[in-house]
Amino acid sequence: MPKAVSLLLALLLLGGCAGGQDPLDARSDDGYYGAVLEEQYVVPDITLTDDTGAPYNLATDTTAPLTLVFFGYTNCPDICQAVMAALASAMTRLDDAQRAEVDVVFVTTDPARDDEATLTTYLDRFDPGFVGLTGRLADIEALGKDLGVFIAKGVKLPSGGYEVDHSTQVIAVDAAHRSPIVWTYGTSSAQFASDIIRLLDNPLEDS
Secondary structure, eight states, rough: OOOHHHHHHHHHHHHOOSSOOOOSSSTTTTTTTEEEEEEEOOOOOOEEEETOOEEEEEETOSSSSSSEEEEEOTOOOOOOHHHHHHHHHHHHSSSSSTTEEEEEEEEESOOOTHHHHHHHHHEEEEEEEEEEEOOOOHHHHHHHTTTTTOOOOOOOTTTEEEEOBBBBOOEEEESSSSSOOOOOOOOHHHHHHHHHHHHHHHHOOOO
């Protein structure tokens, strides 16, 4: 990945749910709208709980050739909904065979409020096939850290509630449970779909 793209990605990933970011709106030299990672993230062996109440481990329980992972929370004021809507729309751009090879996983950054039922209700608005994960905050933070996701402590609001600042990238996880590419906030459904189809046809190898 060119140094310019690498630097831009690093700056964008510092942004959080409370603030806007500019997407990488042009294809990189690799031909992807997302940023191809020079050093791929490795999914850690951490077990959370999915929205049905069953144990779920991203390092062992993902069976699809491609899993798209996003960290957010159901009370997020805007960005989380925009990202999940873009992913849901991207899935409609795939044919049935392609859709069967892609999972979408939403990991809550606010497990105190996002229990299994809350996650199910939230994700059903986008796609009933999406998987929601909750669990101990320490485990979620550890998973996020290994995937390049920053999760801040909740900040109280004047209304009495609180918001949780966090990184807003979508992380691709391949069949080897490594992350070859990430997409910044603002990536369109068409751009997601283009990259997804290409990744399914030609998986990226670890450099």
